[in-house]
Amino acid sequence: MSKEPDRLFAQPLAQVPDFAFNEDVVRVFPDMIKRSVPGYPTIVENLGVLAAQFAQPNSVLYDLGSSLGAVTQALRRHVRTDGCRVIAVDNSAAMVERCREYLNGQDSMFQELLPVEVIEGDILALAFQPASVVALNFTLQFIAPDQRTALLSRIHQSLLPGGALILSEKLRFNDPEEHALLTDLHVAFKRANGYSELEIAQKRSAIENVMKPDSLEEHRERLMAAGFSKVVPWFQCLNFASLIALP
Ligand SMILES: C[S@@+](CC[C@H](N)C(=O)[O-])C[C@H]1O[C@@H](n2cnc3c(N)ncnc32)[C@H](O)[C@@H]1O
Numbered sequence: 326m327s328k329e330p331d332r333l334f335a336q337p338l339a340q341v342p343d344f345a346f347n348e349d350v351v352r353v354f355p356d357m358i359k360r361s362v363p364g365y366p367t368i369v370e371n372l373g374v375l376a377a378q379f380a381q382p383n384s385v386l387y388d389l390g391s392s393l394g395a396v397t398q399a400l401r402r403h404v405r406t407d408g409c410r411v412i413a414v415d416n417s418a419a420m421v422e423r424c425r426e427y428l429n430g431q432d433s434m435f436q437e438l439l440p441v442e443v444i445e446g447d448i449l450a451l452a453f454q455p456a457s458v459v460a461l462n463f464t465l466q467f468i469a470p471d472q473r474t475a476l477l478s479r480i481h482q483s484l485l486p487g488g489a490l491i492l493s494e495k496l497r498f499n500d501p502e503e504h505a506l507l508t509d510l511h512v513a514f515k516r517a518n519g520y521s522e523l524e525i526a527q528k529r530s531a532i533e534n535v536m537k538p539d540s541l542e543e544h545r546e547r548l549m550a551a552g553f554s555k556v557v558p559w560f561q562c563l564n565f566a567s568l569i570a571l572p
Pocket residue numbers: 346358369389390391392393394395396414415416417420446447448449461462463464467468
C-alpha cells in the first residue's frame with residue numbers, strides 16, 4: 326500500500342470542501358487512517374481473528390466500504406474455513422482501482438489466500454448473498470442516518486446462523502462532559518501523530534457534513550431494531566469502538 330504521508334489539510338484553504346474518498350485521499354489513505362483512528366491497526370488485525378470464529382463453510386465474507394482492502398486482507402490471512410470467499414465493496418472508483426492492485430499483489434506473494442471479488446458499487450443497492458461475516462469498518466458513519474436501519478436489516482437477513490456483523494465506528498457521547506473529554510483526547514492523539522492545529526481544524530470541517538457518528542446506545546437500539554439478538558462491544562480506544570452483533 327502507498328506510503329505517502331497525509332498532508333491534505335496542511336495548507337490554509339480559502340474554503341474547505343466536503344470530505345470525499347477521491348484520488349487525493351486514496352493516495353494518502355493508509356497514513357491518514359492510521360494517524361486519525363486510535364486503535365485502527367489493532368481493530369483490523371483482530372477483525373480477522375474474530376471473523377475466523379464466525380466463518381461458516383462455503384459462505385461469503387463481506388467487507389463493506391473496503392477502501393484499499395486492509396480488512397479484506399486480514400480476513401484472507403486469518404480465515405481458514407472451507408469454501409469461504411470474500412466480497413469487498415466500495416463506491417469510490419479510485420479506492421476500488423487501488424484495492425484491486427493491492428490484493429493482486431498479495432495474491433502473487435502468498436499462496437492459499439481466500440478468493441476475493443472487489444465490486445465497485447453502492448452497499449445500499451447490494452443484493453446480499455448468504456454470509457457468515459459482514460464487516461462494516463468505519464463505513465456506516467458515512468451512510469445517511471435515515472438509511473442505516475434498512476441497510477442493517479438487509480445485512481441481518483443475509484447472515485447465516487453462527488455468523489456475525491462486526492461494526493466499527495467513531496462514537497459520540499450523550500453525556501456532554503464525556504463527549505468533550507474524549508474529543509479533546511482524540512485531538513491530542515492526532516497532534517501526537519504529527520498533525521498541526523490547522524490540519525486538525527480543516528479536517529474537522531471537511532468531515533462534519535459527511536460523517537455523522539452515533540452513540541453506543543443508538544447503535545445498540547438500531548441493531549436490535551434491525552433484528553440482531555445481541556450486541557457486544559469488543560474494542561474501544563478513545564471515541565472509536567468496534568462491536569460484534571449476532572443475528
Ligand atoms: C473510512 S473508509 C473505510 C475504511 C476501511 N474499511 C478500512 O478498514 O481500511 C469508508 C469507505 O466507505 C466507502 N463508502 C461510503 N459510502 C459507501 C456506499 N454507500 N457504498 C459503498 N462504499 C461506501 C468509502 O468510499 C470509503 O472507502
